[in-house]
Amino acid sequence: MRTVWLASYPKSGNTWLRMLIANLSAKDDKPVDINDLPEGGGIASARVPFDRLLLIDSGLLTHDEIDCLRPRVYEELARGTQDDEYDEVEAPPAVRFVKVHDAYTLTPKAEPLLAGARGAAAAVVIVRDPRDVAPSLANHNGGSVDDAIAFMADEDAAFSAKPGRQHNQLRQQLPAWSGHVASWLDQKDIPVHLVRYEDLQVDTAGTLRAVLAFVGQPASEDEIRRAVAFAGFARLQEQEREKGFREAPRPWAGGNFFRRGTAGGWRDELSAEQVARIETSHAPMMRRLGYELATTAALARAG
């Protein structure tokens, strides 16, 4: 069994790619239920595997203390340890995909939070134009686009990090959009395959095929065609409309998880000033990823 991180900043297509992969093995010629995806162990920041494998109540530890111990959890899981040993162990999949939103950081003890090559064999890093991430993140957080832009520029930003309460998940450090992407692309511990959300949209089958080739789990053309059909954005939206999506943020009365699924939607969602603010913060990384800048001010700065 090989562990592969599906790593991305939030709202960048991670769940969509997971849905595509899950639908490669759809049974009975029916799309996989969006609420049936493995979830507990399905995201690196899940709390239960930490408590179960280490026997330590994470609710009694600080975020930094938890971070110091997280590498031990990923090493064990990568070795195939089940977090619930009570039941018979199922045959492990050849490739174990695990979603992760944490940046690729070092713990306070200066080891990789995600345990480097002992935690996973490789990473598929999914990126999306930050100008499209901002409105999607605003919808996800139930906040304003301006707040989302500020969050994406904040070097100290994190999910599940408020003091005085227990979050559903462990803290995920998101040290600005550019910093997050750079942390994954520039780490040297494990090989990376870069996927742009925009490419996944233009050529879903081809992009999926390349991901599968990278992780060494090829699929037949039939399987790929079916996965693309079953996990098309409209089909996912339809499922969410019908029964809701358990991974949507609370309260679900707010927005939908699967919102627009467009590339370039920012052109009619952001003001020129908002676009300029994003580009000023992230121009170098946007250029590196091939996202064309719209504002000259940012262009000058990036030059």
Place this chain on the structure above:
Amino acid sequence: MRAGGGALLEFNEVDVHFYRVAGLAVASEIELPGAIAAAPQAGAPDIAVRSGRVPAALEQASARGATWEIAGDKFLFRVPDVARFLLGGGREITFEAAPGVEAGDISIFLLGTVLGILLHQRGQIVLHASAVRVNDKAVLFCGPSGAGKSTLAAALAQRGFPLVADDFCAVTVSGAGAVMVQPDGRNLKLWAQAIQKLDLAERRGARVRNRLEKFFVEPAAVFTEPLPLGTVYALREARPPHKPAIERPNVVDAALILRRTAYRPALVNRMGQKADYFRAATAIANAAGIFHLTRAFNFESMPELVAQLERHWLDVGLTERAA
């Protein structure tokens, strides 16, 4: 190493603190804030806690994880940068603190995982649950860390249902299949947010650890005698596709709930308790109703949830309608 030799359960020190945890007499060299204090005992306690040298690893361990090892009747548990704990035969706990660690940091882990493992060692059934007293029965709320067990128990204690146990719940099954819950009505441990939302500031005690915004809270009422098990609720968040409801799962799912709700599921298998838990699950399913309690995960709906539970207790006959 003091924890060797024949007089394992004797203390030479003047300062010994006595407590009652999960129905067992505990004598400890260090204070255990949050535990129910007991009168000093002359005889040997059920469990002795003392400081001493603890090895970094056990020889010939039969099972190990990143933070623990099992060898025979010894269990080594490490909380890095806090302390190492050696548990022997379900009777003695030796701890060795890391340099510069405060006593409070050790006691909080002692009262949690360490005693939980020790109860597993004693062959007891330990559920990850909080419990309150309803009439003359114990009602259990099960779920992993963060499921809202303590918060719900705190809200019910405010409504006049005494706290019986928080976080872990020792259960005994008699030969005849009667299921008793051992009281452990210690203080609740609540985050600052829950204390504020439930208006419990006046009951707030010391911090659980001085670096956490989590506090001991003295419940409005506690009950400290064993109680027959009434109803078991598995807490579940109302997220699609699950809607808010109290539902009775089918028999297979009910057994699964109880197995999964073991205090530390990984240890059930490793410590050879699988058959015990299976037998207990059957006894509990026969003796008490097992339900899924699916509810919105917010404080605003807490009064409604408490009212819903009170209606359910009438329905299942735990309480009677006032004449």
